[in-house]
Amino acid sequence: MSRDATFEEGRETPLYLAALDLEDLQVLSALSQDAVFPITEMRWQARARRFALLLNRFRWEDLPAAERHKRTPERVQTLLVIDNVLKVSSQGIDRSDKDLILSLLAVTFTPGEDGMGEVLLTLAGDGALRLEVEALEVTLKDVTRPYVAPSRKVPKHPE
Template sequence: MSQDATFEDGRERPLNLGAQDTDDLRVISSLAQDAVFPITEMRWQARQHRFAMLLNRFRWEDDARDRHAPERVQSLLVVDNVVAVSSQGIDRGDQDLILSLLAIEFSPADDGAGDLVLTLAGDGALRLRIEALDVTLKDVTRPYVAPSGKAPDHRE
């Protein structure tokens, strides 16, 4: 019997989550919100039908922020079954560009395939054409103090 993961499951342990439906993807999207990454940390392995990103993810699941500074952790976001990748609003020639992930959404087609859209700050986006939804988010380092010392804030 399997049980859905909760935010409490990730308290002080590394995350290792998978999404094969839109409900699971919403959890991954919320945990990856405000992740920052250099443009050089994205890879599309066309032969393997895999797209991967190394993110500096804010630890939204950490409910102990009142006892210590806000933290980030490096995480791998991996999407399998990718048949095409396109981008909008991103200067792919700027090797110093730092991107910020805002959301991950899936627009399914009738056959289970569809588009996975990764919305970035500054009106940028990545569109992954996929044959089936298969996304993983896995922490690969220990948490570290967020360089800003603050949690991201979207209030205007």
């Protein structure tokens, strides 16, 4: 006999998602929009062909549009990992400024030949990170419990 799930059985669980195509990447991009991170939390492991960011991700999935005025906004620390990376370049970022805080706006992919392509991490303030990849493989994994967003505000964008 089946029964309805209880509220207690539906506890929040951390996100752990992968993107292997453009459609999946759009979901990861939407979930990581407005994530902030210190420049010191970027790592490129050339031998492993892996680029990783430790983000303070805004929990968009926890705040439906209809409830945004009722609930306290939250963030969670999240690893954004791009594998199969052959080359990393940046634009509009002062990498010598160790106190720099960056804000992620979008993650996109431009396909090339034979599955290769470029992952572009678009940052607020005209900054960007471009990663040449052999194949698209991106993961997003929450690594801490959610916490109240320090600003207690929902990020806003000009329309």
